[in-house]
Amino acid sequence: MISMVLTLLRNPLVLAVIKMFVAIGVVMSAVPMLVWLERKLSARFQRRIGPNRVGPMGLLQSIADAIKLMWKEDFFPRNTDRLIFLAAPIMAFLPGIISFSLIPVGQAEGAEWLGPNGVMAVSYLEMGLLVMMAVSSLASYGLAFGGWASNSQYPLLGGIRSSAQLISYEIVMGMAVIALAMKSGTLNLSEIATQQQGWYLPHWNLFLQPLTFLLFLIAAFAETNRAPFDLPEAEQELVGGYHTEYTGMRYAWFMLGEYAGLWTMCSVIATLFLGGWTLPAAWMGWVGHFPWFVAALISFGIFIAKVVALVFFFMWVRWTLPRFRWDQLMKLGWTILIPLALANILITALLMEYGGLYVR
Amino acid sequence: MYSYENEVVEQTENTVHLNVGPSHPAMHGTLRVKMEVRGERVIKAEQEIGYLHTGFEKLGEYRSYNQFITLTDRLNYFSPLNNNIGFAVAVEELLGLVPPRRCQVIRTLLAELSRLADHSLCVGALAMDLGAFTSILWTFVEREKLYDVFEAVTGTRLTTSYTRVGGIAFDLPEGFESRVIAILDSMESTVEKLRGSFYKNRIFLDRTEGTGIITKEDIESFGITGPMARASGVAYDLRKYRPYLIYDELEFKVPTYTEGDSLARYKVRLDEMDESIKIIRQALKLLEPGPINALDQKHALPDKLSTYRDMESMIHHFKMIMPGSEHGLHTPVTDLYSSTEAPNGELGFHIVSDGTSNPWRIRIRGCSMLNYPIFGRLMEGSMLSDLVAILASFNIIAGELDR
Numbered sequence: 079m080i081s082m083v084l085t086l087l088r089n090p091l092v093l094a095v096i097k098m099f100v101a102i103g104v105v106m107s108a109v110p111m112l113v114w115l116e117r118k119l120s121a122r123f124q125r126r127i128g129p130n131r132v133g134p135m136g137l138l139q140s141i142a143d144a145i146k147l148m149w150k151e152d153f154f155p156r157n158t159d160r161l162i163f164l165a166a167p168i169m170a171f172l173p174g175i176i177s178f179s180l181i182p183v184g185q186a187e188g189a190e191w192l193g194p195n196g197v198m199a200v201s202y203l204e205m206g207l208l209v210m211m212a213v214s215s216l217a218s219y220g221l222a223f224g225g226w227a228s229n230s231q232y233p234l235l236g237g238i239r240s241s242a243q244l245i246s247y248e249i250v251m252g253m254a255v256i257a258l259a260m261k262s263g264t265l266n267l268s269e270i271a272t273q274q275q276g277w278y279l280p281h282w283n284l285f286l287q288p289l290t291f292l293l294f295l296i297a298a299f300a301e302t303n304r305a306p307f308d309l310p311e312a313e314q315e316l317v318g319g320y321h322t323e324y325t326g327m328r329y330a331w332f333m334l335g336e337y338a339g340l341w342t343m344c345s346v347i348a349t350l351f352l353g354g355w356t357l358p359a360a361w362m363g364w365v366g367h368f369p370w371f372v373a374a375l376i377s378f379g380i381f382i383a384k385v386v387a388l389v390f391f392f393m394w395v396r397w398t399l400p401r402f403r404w405d406q407l408m409k410l411g412w413t414i415l416i417p418l419a420l421a422n423i424l425i426t427a428l429l430m431e432y433g434g435l436y437v438r
Numbered sequence: 439m440y441s442y443e444n445e446v447v448e449q450t451e452n453t454v455h456l457n458v459g460p461s462h463p464a465m466h467g468t469l470r471v472k473m474e475v476r477g478e479r480v481i482k483a484e485q486e487i488g489y490l491h492t493g494f495e496k497l498g499e500y501r502s503y504n505q506f507i508t509l510t511d512r513l514n515y516f517s518p519l520n521n522n523i524g525f526a527v528a529v530e531e532l533l534g535l536v537p538p539r540r541c542q543v544i545r546t547l548l549a550e551l552s553r554l555a556d557h558s559l560c561v562g563a564l565a566m567d568l569g570a571f572t573s574i575l576w577t578f579v580e581r582e583k584l585y586d587v588f589e590a591v592t593g594t595r596l597t598t599s600y601t602r603v604g605g606i607a608f609d610l611p612e613g614f615e616s617r618v619i620a621i622l623d624s625m626e627s628t629v630e631k632l633r634g635s636f637y638k639n640r641i642f643l644d645r646t647e648g649t650g651i652i653t654k655e656d657i658e659s660f661g662i663t664g665p666m667a668r669a670s671g672v673a674y675d676l677r678k679y680r681p682y683l684i685y686d687e688l689e690f691k692v693p694t695y696t697e698g699d700s701l702a703r704y705k706v707r708l709d710e711m712d713e714s715i716k717i718i719r720q721a722l723k724l725l726e727p728g729p730i731n732a733l734d735q736k737h738a739l740p741d742k743l744s745t746y747r748d749m750e751s752m753i754h755h756f757k758m759i760m761p762g763s764e765h766g767l768h769t770p771v772t773d774l775y776s777s778t779e780a781p782n783g784e785l786g787f788h789i790v791s792d793g794t795s796n797p798w799r800i801r802i803r804g805c806s807m808l809n810y811p812i813f814g815r816l817m818e819g820s821m822l823s824d825l826v827a828i829l830a831s832f833n834i835i836a837g838e839l840d841r
């Protein structure tokens with residue numbers, strides 16, 4: 079029976095379908111947990127208790143919220159462009175899942191049929207980093223279209239803010255990634271992850287490329303529209319920004335999109351800067367004694383732990399810092415971060431050429 | 439030109455009409471601002487009031503002096519005790535009545551506690567409006583403790599109605615001092631925490647420094663008082679300028695800044711909280727046992743307990759409470775303006791008395807009413823996001839605005 083299943087799994091088509099379902103499943107089950115985590119953590123920061131009624135420790139709160147939202151009135155504001163209005167939430171949500179499918183989440187050594195070297199990723203691409211950048215920036219369309227299609231001032235302002243912000247910070251992120259790609263010499267996400275393994279100490283890019291990490295992190299905050307870069311939403315100014323006119327499940331899609339984006343962005347940072355699923359090799363030797371699926375689970379656990387730590391950091395920042403003003407945001411992006419990113423590329427190049435650092 | 443809610447709006451080139459409020463997350467209460475914006479830049483802003491019209495001044499003509507105290511609760515509903523005390527002080531000045539020492543100390547204590555509650559909400563709300571939601575919940579915890587004390591003292595949390603003409607409704611409960619001291623300690627640490635989180639926070643400074651600058655001349659021409667005036671370098675504080683209650687015996691400073699921007703207003707409020715804590719610590723030492731109501735049966739209500747126990751007090755009580763021209767307070771035919779320092783500025787009552795038990799007219803000088811008009815002018819030319827940074831630093835309370 080088990081051997082039959084394993085034979086079936088070795089069929090690439092079946093495997094691809096299963097992988098896709100797993101990737102969607104991971105994101106879709108992560109999102110309610112993130113919402114719960116955000117609410118619990120914010121409660122901790124604010125000397126509150128947080129959700130504790132639905133399920134143990136309020137764990138089922140997000141499910142209850144989703145059920146409530148599904149039963150809400152299906153509301154369209156007057157004079158909206160229905161097609162775009164309907165498509166916007168989906169467009170905001172999909173990039174999160176698609177870019178997560180590029181990220182290697184673990185390694186099952188010896189299970190070559192899972193992927194090259196047993197790397198667990200839905201799509202193992204040589205230019206994974208590039209595709210990830212391309213897909214994740216698509217989310218801004220959802221926000222901009224949602225703001226435009228609502229036919230109201232507040233959402234429109236939110237939509238404009240989001241497109242301006244995403245364009246500016248996309249450049250910063252792209253430039254940060256250039257420096258990283260120069261250092262790594264590859265765009266393959268799993269190779270970037272394994273390069274950072276080291277023997278005793280981690281050779282994480284976080285330590286080798288601190289400036290790149292900082293730039294990427296700031297851009298990631300802007301990309302995910304989280305405080306202090308949550309201008310498109312700006313509850314106190316624009317009521318809800320781009321999703322002011324959205325109700326019920328369509329509003330929920332925007333929220334899902336935000337958290338899916340957060341989850342994916344944290345996965346990307348974990349892969350690029352914290353070594354993905356790896357820990358220093360000296361500590362990982364014992365994993366080799368286990369069968370492949372146990373090793374897979376352990377590496378997946380390490381990956382998730384890193385991602386959750388990053389998510390915690392994102393939430394910590396959100397509930398601590400105030401929000402930028404629009405012109406200050408642009409000023410920071412164009413006059414500080416972009417020159418810094420250019421300098422970073424130069425520094426990396428000089429270090430590679432003359433410094434003898436980053437020798438591959 | 440197009441019609442918007444029955445108002446014809448003249449639309450200039452490339453601008454969008456943006457209506458903020460009266461129902462909007464940043465419009466605490468029911469404020470409304472009509473704006474012409476070009477992108478994020480505000481070209482024209484005009485504030486509109488009247489969405490919480492209550493008619494207190496007109497209602498006052500049909501209430502006796504003691505009944506009007508319940509209406510003052512609803513003026514600035516974040517510091518009702520200050521309003522109660524302000525009105526009682528005004529009526530006592532009208533009658534030439536001096537309440538006993540203990541009553542004055544208790545009033546001072548509660549006025550400062552109430553000021554702490556008001557300021558703690560305002561400083562929390564400013565950071566919340568800028569996106570740092572956590573600070574308001576920190577200050578809310580402190581405010582909640584204060585409200586518990588108010589509940590223990592007055593019986594209610596919000597509509598306190600604590601003062602009476604010539605006295606107060608009840609004496610302080612058991613354990614009041616220890617409770618207050620515990621609150622002061624935690625309040626001090628919260629104020630320090632707020633300073634730590636925001637005084638060096640680059641984003642917070644960028645948002646508040648230089649936004650909504652009010653000059654000294656504007657303060658004088660608009661009649662702005664309170665923390666807003668003190669943030670612009672006008673050290674006008676009625677507690678120092680024209681001391682009432684026991685403020686002349688207490689040592690405290692009037693924190694003043696000269697910048698006149700949102701940050702200065704924030705800092706003034708935090709510094710005033712420190713000063714209030716100092717005042718309360720001093721006033722607690724002056725608290726001695728004694729009567730709480732003035733022994734002037736023609737003007738002040740007798741103690742509740744003696745009303746039930748001896749006949750004279752009951753007769754006096756009856757004569758004071760009953761409606762009709764032959765009953766109630768005996769007032770001179772005169773008019774008088776008296777003002778006290780409320781958390782947001784000068785809270786004045788102009789009472790015109792015709793000798794009957796009801797005032798002929800009470801005119802209230804609400805602090806928010808005079809602090810608000812400059813807002814539209816400050817908004818012109820600033821960014822849309824400055825709306826929240828400026829408005830929250832004003833601490834406009836709609837109850838005081840529309841009387």
